Amino acid sequence: xxxxLRLATAGSVDDxxxxxxxxxxxxxxxxxxxxxxxxxxxxxxxGGTETDLALLTDGLRAEREQGITIDVAxxxxxxxxxxxxxxxxxxxxxxxxxxxxGASNAHVALILIDARKGVIEQTRRHAFLSxxxxxxxxxxxxxxxxxxxxxxxxxxxxKSDFMEFAxxxxxxxxxxxxxxxxxxxxxxxxxxxMWWYDGSPLLNHLESVYxxxxxxxxxxxxxxxxxxxxxxxxxxxxxxxxxxxxxxVLRPGDDVLVLPTGTTSRIASIATADGEVAEAFPxxxxxxxxxxxxxVSRGDILCRPNNRPxxxxxxxxxxxxxxxxxxxxxxxxxLLKHSTRTVRATAQTLHYxxxxxxxxxxxxxxxxxxNEVGRLxxxxxxxxxxxxxxxxxxxGSFIIIDPITNATVxxxxxxxxxxxxxxxxxxxHEDGRLSRRxxxxxxxxxxxxxxxxxxxxxxxxxxxxxxEEAFVRSGRPAFLLDGDNLRHGLNADLGFSDxxxxxxxxxxxxxxxxxxxxxxxxxxxxxxxxxxxxxxxRTLHEQAGLAFAEIFVDTSIEECERRDPKGxxxxxxxxxxxxxxGIDSAYEVPLNPELVLGPEAGLLSEGxxxxxxxxxxxxx
Amino acid sequence: MAIPRVVAGSGTPAGAAAGPSGAGHYRLxxxxxxxxxxxxxxxxxAAEFERPTLMFSGGxxxxxxxxxxxxxxxxxxxxxxxxxxxxxxxxxxxxxxRDRHAAELGVxxxxxxxxxxxxxxxxxxxxxxxxxxxxxxxxxLLRAIAEGRHDAVFxxxxxxxxxxxxxxxxxxxxxxxxxxxxKNQRPELWNIYNARHNKGEHIRVFPLSNWTELDVWxxxxxxxxxxxxxxxxxxxxxxxxxxxxxxxxxxLAPGEGDPVSETMVRFRTxxxxxxxxxxxxxxxSIDLVIGEVSSTRLTERGATRADDRISEAGMEDRKRxxxx
Numbered sequence: 042x043x044x045x046l047r048l049a050t051a052g053s054v055d056d057x058x059x060x061x062x063x064x065x066x067x068x069x070x071x072x073x074x075x076x077x078x079x080x081x082x083x084x085x086x087x088g089g090t091e092t093d094l095a096l097l098t099d100g101l102r103a104e105r106e107q108g109i110t111i112d113v114a115x116x117x118x119x120x121x122x123x124x125x126x127x128x129x130x131x132x133x134x135x136x137x138x139x140x141x142x143g144a145s146n147a148h149v150a151l152i153l154i155d156a157r158k159g160v161i162e163q164t165r166r167h168a169f170l171s172x173x174x175x176x177x178x179x180x181x182x183x184x185x186x187x188x189x190x191x192x193x194x195x196x197x198x199x200k201s202d203f204m205e206f207a208x209x210x211x212x213x214x215x216x217x218x219x220x221x222x223x224x225x226x227x228x229x230x231x232x233x234x235m236w237w238y239d240g241s242p243l244l245n246h247l248e249s250v251y252x253x254x255x256x257x258x259x260x261x262x263x264x265x266x267x268x269x270x271x272x273x274x275x276x277x278x279x280x281x282x283x284x285x286x287x288x289x290v291l292r293p294g295d296d297v298l299v300l301p302t303g304t305t306s307r308i309a310s311i312a313t314a315d316g317e318v319a320e321a322f323p324x325x326x327x328x329x330x331x332x333x334x335x336x337v338s339r340g341d342i343l344c345r346p347n348n349r350p351x352x353x354x355x356x357x358x359x360x361x362x363x364x365x366x367x368x369x370x371x372x373x374x375x376l377l378k379h380s381t382r383t384v385r386a387t388a389q390t391l392h393y394x395x396x397x398x399x400x401x402x403x404x405x406x407x408x409x410x411x412n413e414v415g416r417l418x419x420x421x422x423x424x425x426x427x428x429x430x431x432x433x434x435x436x437g438s439f440i441i442i443d444p445i446t447n448a449t450v451x452x453x454x455x456x457x458x459x460x461x462x463x464x465x466x467x468x469x470h471e472d473g474r475l476s477r478r479x480x481x482x483x484x485x486x487x488x489x490x491x492x493x494x495x496x497x498x499x500x501x502x503x504x505x506x507x508x509e510e511a512f513v514r515s516g517r518p519a520f521l522l523d524g525d526n527l528r529h530g531l532n533a534d535l536g537f538s539d540x541x542x543x544x545x546x547x548x549x550x551x552x553x554x555x556x557x558x559x560x561x562x563x564x565x566x567x568x569x570x571x572x573x574x575x576x577x578x579r580t581l582h583e584q585a586g587l588a589f590a591e592i593f594v595d596t597s598i599e600e601c602e603r604r605d606p607k608g609x610x611x612x613x614x615x616x617x618x619x620x621x622x623g624i625d626s627a628y629e630v631p632l633n634p635e636l637v638l639g640p641e642a643g644l645l646s647e648g649x650x651x652x653x654x655x656x657x658x659x660x661x
Numbered sequence: 662m663a664i665p666r667v668v669a670g671s672g673t674p675a676g677a678a679a680g681p682s683g684a685g686h687y688r689l690x691x692x693x694x695x696x697x698x699x700x701x702x703x704x705x706x707a708a709e710f711e712r713p714t715l716m717f718s719g720g721x722x723x724x725x726x727x728x729x730x731x732x733x734x735x736x737x738x739x740x741x742x743x744x745x746x747x748x749x750x751x752x753x754x755x756x757x758x759r760d761r762h763a764a765e766l767g768v769x770x771x772x773x774x775x776x777x778x779x780x781x782x783x784x785x786x787x788x789x790x791x792x793x794x795x796x797x798x799x800x801x802l803l804r805a806i807a808e809g810r811h812d813a814v815f816x817x818x819x820x821x822x823x824x825x826x827x828x829x830x831x832x833x834x835x836x837x838x839x840x841x842x843x844k845n846q847r848p849e850l851w852n853i854y855n856a857r858h859n860k861g862e863h864i865r866v867f868p869l870s871n872w873t874e875l876d877v878w879x880x881x882x883x884x885x886x887x888x889x890x891x892x893x894x895x896x897x898x899x900x901x902x903x904x905x906x907x908x909x910x911x912x913l914a915p916g917e918g919d920p921v922s923e924t925m926v927r928f929r930t931x932x933x934x935x936x937x938x939x940x941x942x943x944x945x946s947i948d949l950v951i952g953e954v955s956s957t958r959l960t961e962r963g964a965t966r967a968d969d970r971i972s973e974a975g976m977e978d979r980k981r982x983x984x985x
């Protein structure tokens with residue numbers, strides 16, 4: 042199945058961005074002969090000797106006249122693995138608003154650096170905006186390597202210059218690729234000139250970058266877009282709530298809370314024109330029917346009783362101002378369109394303007410001008426239902442509309458600060474400590490423990506690490522307690538006798554419970570061969586009232602031995618490891634685990650998805 | 662904390678949810694992701710506008726658009742009428758399909774005729790040899806929008822079709838004269854669309870913006886959608902004009918001495934019979950059409966549309982005047 046990947050490209054005027062896109066499109070057959078012929082003709086008319094690939098993306102008369110790109114151009118191409126949508130955004134300072142437009146939906150931001158110039162103001166600006174817009178993956182192409190004689194040292198210097206700046210941004214996945222777009226080095230084909238580069242060429246990287254955990258599958262949010270009523274003979278008295286799943290997974294039978302009204306009900310069905318579905322996840326567009334006849338209308342959000350967005354009149358956000366006729370100043374009134382709700386709002390406080398290049402905060406700035414970025418608080422006439430943008434792009438974003446001109450004049454990404462969103466609920470207790478409920482509410486996270494059990498080499502740690510990463514990337518704390526690693530530290534004094542094994546498990550369980558109590562997801566990856574020991578961890582959590590689930594990674598002994606990643610089975614067979622589970626010590630198969638991942642679970646990503654689904658049930 | 666026991670690999674409900682292409686867990690295929698985005702756009706318009714209409718010509722893109730509209734509001738009917746600007750130069754097969762399809766779906770079809778504007782003296786027809794009615798559509802379209810008091814008009818244009826269209830927003834603002842100002846477009850972020858406009862102004866909405874020609878055909882196949890017969894290879898009388906293969910119809914006769922031949926052809930786009938060329942093709946079934954579309958090295962408009970050949974910025978100029 043082909044996946045859709047949205048790519049936003051950014052670069053300065055002469056970085057060779059259009060050449061790069063031209064090459065990607067041409068090599069991936071995304072350009073057609075007649076398009077190429079048309080730009081060849083135009084290039085010739087202008088007296089150029091070479092075909093100017095920039096003309097491919099410059100579709101407007103003014104752009105061709107001025108030789109610059111004014112507006113975002115969308116381009117499409119596909120490989121057998123993925124379909125790509127490129128939002129090609131101009132690099133000039135004055136067109137920052139287009140860069141923001143292109144990046145808002147992107148999975149990957151591609152930033153170009155001219156190897157001769159290194160990191161310049163534009164580079165920093167693009168990196169900052171990509172990070173502000175929460176683009177999950179960044180690819181930095183250092184272009185024109187041919188013009189610096191494929192110099193590895195210069196490349197490495199550019200890389201560390203960029204990293205020095207990026208360290209202050211909220212970007213988790215940065216990949217560097219040295220390329221020559223003109224000559225095609227490391228674009229589609231591996232470069233022969235840069236033998237020292239051991240990563241993938243660009244296209245290969247774009248085909249394989251993992252975007253499966255970019256969506257938030259944890260927090261169910263369903264903004265109601267439109268109410269569908271039908272009284273046809275087939276569907277008498279149908280009333281359903283149409284919308285696009287913003288985040289999380291919804292299933293029939295789920296308890297839901299309707300905000301802002303606060304009424305509760307249960308999902309009766311999830312309908313589509315193709316029939317009912319068993320679950321809905323982003324970005325599916327579906328129709329939800331509820332068991333109870335309650336008032337729900339456009340602008341409402343369906344969520345879970347125990348996992349809800351913040352309801353507030355005061356919205357704090359980082360705002361990019363995009364209007365050239367007016368400026369954003371305190372006291373002015375605007376319309377904010379957030380999800381499916383539009384409200385009137387006053388710009389109450391401009392906390393500071395951000396100098397994008399140095400990330401310096403100017404607290405004395407009186408207003409925001411075109412393409413400037415700053416932190417504001419808006420006061421809304423009606424409450425908005427928001428999440429922090431870093432955990433939820435859909436419910437964490439809004440556009441600003443000028444009520445007089447109707448123009449879109451700005452865009453904001455919402456910052457929900459724990460102290461404001463949970464303040465009325467957090468109370469200190471007599472012993473001076475927070476209750477668990479208040480702690481979880483204030484953190485916006487709930488603790489839980491997952492125990493991954495199975496034979497050595499079954500894939501427990503790999504799976505647990507996948508879950509850990511997906512969870513953390515969705516903005517929730519998670520930590521993997523790996524059996525092998527624990528034995529290097531906390532459990533270094535323990536051996537492999539039955540008694541030591543039990544103690545090993547007990548300690549892992551106690552530590553996990555502390556992590557869970559602190560609001561984190563604790564993942565234990567341990568062989569944990571005895572039913573009694575696993576029960577010990579379970580009981581410990583149940584008594585403390587902490588969420589717990591056991592996941593049996595059911596890989597056969599034959600398969601584990603075939604994999605033998607650490608060579609342990611070979612040593613055990615040779616008699617060097619007495620008491621090795623599965624060889625001369627028993628593994629008691631779990632009788633009632635919450636989840637069994639058999640070999641038919643297939644890909645790692647599918648296993649991770651199943652565990653995330655389980656977690657969602659566990660944490661509701 | 663009762664949790665159902667789940668065993669992986671034994672049937673994936675999300676696969677069913679993700680449509681016929683069969684997706685993995687929590688992943689939509691590219692075509693289902695495009696479908697979801699289009700449905701979102703339809704619902705947004707129905708919620709925020711008073712009097713939308715959908716441009717329906719009987720061409721493949723408008724058929725897919727209408728199919729998506731039907732899915733977006735299911736089980737309720739499509740909550741707006743459809744509009745066709747009839748130049749009087751359309752292919753008979755397509756007009757027949759248009760009427761039948763609208764009737765089958767139970768949508769109200771409004772036809773605005775260019776001929777009526779000519780007869781009423783509102784527009785003057787260029788009757789010189791080789792003149793087409795392509796540009797005359799715009800006044801008729803704007804009249805129909807004004808008469809219907811439409812505040813939103815869905816169009817089936819796709820960004821991959823043409824370079825000016827590649828710059829178009831999904832919600833594209835038009836002033837009271839129906840004009841597009843490409844240098845002053847509203848920024849469009851996330852899936853939040855600005856529907857605000859004053860009386861007399863309207864918004865053109867393009868739900869298929871991110872679809873390619875191949876996506877459209879794959880979707881037609883996956884969903885079993887009916888399209889006019891002229892999209893498939895058939896035998897007809899054709900002749901060469903300006904490097905394009907034109908069909909002999911009541912609207913277009915070959916020039917003096919132009920050789921006419923009977924050839925197997927099909928149409929990649931459906932416009933006016935006097936400016937839409939066809940391509941030689943043996944693709945008689947949808948699978949063969951998809952095979953042909955995936956291997957072609959020419960764009961659909963570049964190959965067969967004389968109306969785009971006026972100048973380098975032909976489409977942009979017409980769009981500025983209010984054309985789709």
